[in-house]
Amino acid sequence: MPTSSDLTAEIAEQVRQAGATGRALEIRGNATKRFYGREARGEPLLMSEHRGIVHYEPSELVLSARSGTPLTELAARLAEHDQMLAFEPPYFAGEPTLGGAIAAGLAGPRRPFTGSVRDMVLGVRIVNGRGQVLQFGGQVMKNVAGYDLSRLMVGALGTLGVILEVSLKLLPTPQAEQTLTVDEPVTRIYELTEQWLRAGVPVSAAAHDGARLYVRLSGAASAVAFGSQRLGGQDFGSAERFWRELRDHRLAFFTCRGTESIWRIVLPAAAPPPDLPGAWINDWAGRQLWLRTDTDPAHIRREAQRLGGHATHFRGGDRTADVFQPLDAPLLRLHQRLKQAFDPAGILNPGRLYAPL
Amino acid sequence: MSERSLYRPEDTRFEVDIEALITRLRPLLPAEGLITHEQGRRAYECDGLAAYKQLPLLVASPETVDQARAVLQICSESRVPVVARGSGTSLSGGALPHPQGVLLSLAKFNRIKEIDPHRRIARVEPGVRNLAISEAAAPFGLYYAPDPSSQIACSIGGNIAENAGGVHCLKYGLTVHNVLQVTLLTIEGDQVTLGSLAPESPGYDLLALLTGSEGMLGVIVEAVVQLLPNPLTKQVLMASFPTVEAGGHAVAAIIAGGIIPAGLEMMDGPAIQAAEDFIQAGYDTQAAALLICELDGGEAEVSEQMRRVETILREQGADRIRVARDDTERARFWAGRKAAFPAVGRLAPDYYCMDGTIPRKHLAQVLKRISELSAAQGLRTVNVFHAGDGNLHPLILFDGNRPGELERAEQLGGQILELCVEVGGTITGEHGVGMEKIDQMCVQFRPEELEQFYAVKAAFDPQGLLNPGKAIPTLNRCAEFGRLHVHRGELPHPQIERF
Numbered sequence: 001m002p003t004s005s006d007l008t009a010e011i012a013e014q015v016r017q018a019g020a021t022g023r024a025l026e027i028r029g030n031a032t033k034r035f036y037g038r039e040a041r042g043e044p045l046l047m048s049e050h051r052g053i054v055h056y057e058p059s060e061l062v063l064s065a066r067s068g069t070p071l072t073e074l075a076a077r078l079a080e081h082d083q084m085l086a087f088e089p090p091y092f093a094g095e096p097t098l099g100g101a102i103a104a105g106l107a108g109p110r111r112p113f114t115g116s117v118r119d120m121v122l123g124v125r126i127v128n129g130r131g132q133v134l135q136f137g138g139q140v141m142k143n144v145a146g147y148d149l150s151r152l153m154v155g156a157l158g159t160l161g162v163i164l165e166v167s168l169k170l171l172p173t174p175q176a177e178q179t180l181t182v183d184e185p186v187t188r189i190y191e192l193t194e195q196w197l198r199a200g201v202p203v204s205a206a207a208h209d210g211a212r213l214y215v216r217l218s219g220a221a222s223a224v225a226f227g228s229q230r231l232g233g234q235d236f237g238s239a240e241r242f243w244r245e246l247r248d249h250r251l252a253f254f255t256c257r258g259t260e261s262i263w264r265i266v267l268p269a270a271a272p273p274p275d276l277p278g279a280w281i282n283d284w285a286g287r288q289l290w291l292r293t294d295t296d297p298a299h300i301r302r303e304a305q306r307l308g309g310h311a312t313h314f315r316g317g318d319r320t321a322d323v324f325q326p327l328d329a330p331l332l333r334l335h336q337r338l339k340q341a342f343d344p345a346g347i348l349n350p351g352r353l354y355a356p357l
Numbered sequence: 358m359s360e361r362s363l364y365r366p367e368d369t370r371f372e373v374d375i376e377a378l379i380t381r382l383r384p385l386l387p388a389e390g391l392i393t394h395e396q397g398r399r400a401y402e403c404d405g406l407a408a409y410k411q412l413p414l415l416v417a418s419p420e421t422v423d424q425a426r427a428v429l430q431i432c433s434e435s436r437v438p439v440v441a442r443g444s445g446t447s448l449s450g451g452a453l454p455h456p457q458g459v460l461l462s463l464a465k466f467n468r469i470k471e472i473d474p475h476r477r478i479a480r481v482e483p484g485v486r487n488l489a490i491s492e493a494a495a496p497f498g499l500y501y502a503p504d505p506s507s508q509i510a511c512s513i514g515g516n517i518a519e520n521a522g523g524v525h526c527l528k529y530g531l532t533v534h535n536v537l538q539v540t541l542l543t544i545e546g547d548q549v550t551l552g553s554l555a556p557e558s559p560g561y562d563l564l565a566l567l568t569g570s571e572g573m574l575g576v577i578v579e580a581v582v583q584l585l586p587n588p589l590t591k592q593v594l595m596a597s598f599p600t601v602e603a604g605g606h607a608v609a610a611i612i613a614g615g616i617i618p619a620g621l622e623m624m625d626g627p628a629i630q631a632a633e634d635f636i637q638a639g640y641d642t643q644a645a646a647l648l649i650c651e652l653d654g655g656e657a658e659v660s661e662q663m664r665r666v667e668t669i670l671r672e673q674g675a676d677r678i679r680v681a682r683d684d685t686e687r688a689r690f691w692a693g694r695k696a697a698f699p700a701v702g703r704l705a706p707d708y709y710c711m712d713g714t715i716p717r718k719h720l721a722q723v724l725k726r727i728s729e730l731s732a733a734q735g736l737r738t739v740n741v742f743h744a745g746d747g748n749l750h751p752l753i754l755f756d757g758n759r760p761g762e763l764e765r766a767e768q769l770g771g772q773i774l775e776l777c778v779e780v781g782g783t784i785t786g787e788h789g790v791g792m793e794k795i796d797q798m799c800v801q802f803r804p805e806e807l808e809q810f811y812a813v814k815a816a817f818d819p820q821g822l823l824n825p826g827k828a829i830p831t832l833n834r835c836a837e838f839g840r841l842h843v844h845r846g847e848l849p850h851p852q853i854e855r856f
Contacts, residue, residue: 059609059612059718060612060716060717060718060747061612083615105557111556112556115534116556116557118565119530119533119534128809132805134805134806134809135806136806138781138782138783139781140714140715140746140748141714141745141746141748142522142526142531142746142747142783142786142787143783143786144519144520144569144783144787144789145784145794146798146801146828147569147570147810147813148520148533148565148569148570149566149809151566152565154562155561156561156562171617172615172617175615194475198586200654201655202655219658220657220658220661221661222660223654223655223657225657226658266553266555266556267555268554268555269476269477269478269554270476284556287556288556308553308554308555309553309555310553310558310559312559324560325559326559327560328549330543330547330549331550333547334549334563334816334817337816337817338813338816340816341812341815341816353560354560
């Protein structure tokens with residue numbers, strides 16, 4: 001049953017007190033992504049009771065909800081109006097919250113075709129490290145008043161502010177959906193997807209597991225029928241489970257053995273597959289690779305960088321070392337100054353993104 | 358129009374030794390790259406908001422990134438303000454010069470360095486015109502989606518600085534959704550790459566932060582933008598409504614029906630008449646509101662959606678629906694809308710264009726209040742509207758030669774923007790705050806939020822040299838404007854002076 005409660009005052013007070021004594025806080029929703037990023041430390045700041053949909057206007061394609069609201073609750077409410085979150089956030093295991101989805105900034109297989117998490121963020125309410133409750137952006141599609149501090153929260157892993165509430169742009173749920181498999185090598189994944197897109201095929205996901213290319217089509221019934229005919233390939237049947245398990249890392253592939261860990265490698269369009277040992281699944285039409293390997297992290301990062309991308313030590317391995325691709329000196333300096341601007345005492349999820357932040 | 362001092366004392370606190378500055382800049386720049394004489398500087402005294410004028414101290418026009426970096430380093434060392442300028446089409450005074458500062462023109466950075474049709478990207482210098490990117494991409498069946506109405510002249514650097522929109526934002530997004538990577542010079546002369554050709558980059562999303570930051574955080578010297586394939590088919594229809602309310606409801610019904618049009622624009626009666634008189638687009642001048650709806654995509658999908666849109670429009674009370682038969686007619690339907698500003702320009706000696714955005718459901722109520730506020734000021738207002746994304750462009754008609762009219766127009770503009778904030782919207786959807794809407798920022802944001810903005814600014818520009826006095830008001834300015842947002846009766850910062 002959906003519940004609603006506003007703990008703004010309590011959360012802000014806990015941040016203020018932590019700030020006064022310089023105690024670190026670990027911002028925690030339902031801890032479904034606690035494995036992600038560098039090691040979490042600090043006194044827990046619990047967000048899951050700060051929940052509820054604050055505003056939902058289907059004809060505006062906009063929803064605002066408190067950060068502790070479970071994604072399942074949002075999805076159910078949106079489904080009543082044939083709408084959805086456009087970025088297909090991963091659930092992993094458990095009951096992820098909206099705040100965690102925004103702070104992690106992770107998107108599912110649909111991302112290259114409909115947009116990223118930050119693309120859909122319209123506004124936020126946060127508590128900064130001084131314990132001040134601040135509101136940026138809004139509930140309208142176009143808003144250029146002030147710096148865009150809303151989108152800055154996406155992927156910041158809570159290091160700049162505690163997310164209290166988020167306003168998002170929504171998309172209509174596609175009328176029809178179908179998944180096909182095509183016997184093509186992974187080296188053609190980008191080129192083929194491009195050909196299909198340019199021919200008007202409504203591709204909403206393109207992944208390759210080393211054996212087959214999986215293509216999901218979403219859109220008006222007529223467009224999906226046209227795409228299906230154009231592609232050929234084999235109908236994959238009820239593929240919803242496949243895409244969900246890929247999104248949530250529940251496919252057998254994601255089980256590590258021995259000293260293996262999971263890496264996420266993000267690459268420019270049309271980049272060749274990286275030359276790295278291990279098992280992989282290719283998503284986002286070649287732009288996102290999941291790699292299961294026990295290879296040296298430095299080697300993985302060099303190869304990702306050589307191809308114009310970057311690598312994240314997504315799951316497993318040493319969580320006290322660098323998890324995200326290291327930043328060059330001028331960029332790191334800007335990051336440190338920004339952290340200082342939001343959280344001068346360094347109490348919000350310290351070190352979760354990079355050691356100095 | 359009268360020249361007024363637009364900057365506040367705290368924005369003009371710099372002490373600049375102009376002779377020493379010239380001596381240092383001269384050897385770094387090409388012969389014509391440093392403009393010191395008044396006649397030359399006069400050409401830069403205003404941008405697209407011509408009511409605001411200010412002579413810059415100097416104009417520097419570098420030709421290379423190294424020259425631009427050197428100018429910034431010298432200005433940083435000597436504490437000299439810098440205002441970056443692309444094509445100078447800002448409608449909010451974003452490129453208005455600073456009286457003690459260097460106007461940094463990026464006009465010579467006008468090369469398209471690369472079009473990669475396979476990866477669908479364009480690598481461009483900041484002074485490249487928006488439309489030039491689409492023109493260069495056209496032979497490959499590609500285009501750059503954001504299309505502000507000034508696209509023939511405005512530069513991509515300025516588009517990024519303002520997060521420019523256009524008529525196709527609802528489906529294809531704003532500038533922030535279409536730029537992959539930016540090379541930025543900080544005021545201290547560091548060169549940093551924000552974003553990536555990959556779908557995201559490690560660390561904070563500084564590219565999103567930079568986009569729309571109005572030249573306050575750094576100077577863009579290169580951008581990589583995403584190109585899109587030309588839509589396979591397009592259909593455009595026009596629907597007439599007997600009331601503005603009915604038109605507003607029709608817009609909501611289309612969106613609620615699960616259709617995202619490529620463009621969804623609305624004009625009110627006076628705007629329809631003005632456009633028709635100007636360009637003879639074949640508009641229904643009897644209508645109180647005209648909706649232009651463009652659908653694009655695959656052929657089957659577009660015709661299916663077209664049928665559904667027509668049904669919805671009739672249910673919502675459209676008197677008349679016309680579907681363009683071919684490209685020529687489609688272009689004519691759009692021509693009136695695209696010429697709305699110059700068309701309205703013929704109705705009065707001057708007009709003042711507003712840019713508030715509101716939740717669409719408040720459209721009818723807001724338009725009614727706008728007409729009441731206009732009547733109270735004794736001025737006329739004409740409305741064109743990016744209906745799909747709630748972005749209003751009320752055009753206030755006035756005559757700047759009549760004493761007091763500019764002031765009344767500005768007052769009315771301020772009232773309209775405050776109305777937008779009141780219904781849950783924003784003072785600017787796509788034109789930026791610049792100098793024009795800086796007082797209204799005091800209405801939209803509380804002092805603590807403004808202070809967070811100052812802290813972000815200081816992280817990039819500790820001395821406050823980039824575009825001082827724009828975009829984010831000082832607390833003193835808000836206090837003087839009399840709209841300092843007072844929270845629970847507590848006056849913030851009692852130590853600052855009140856005027």
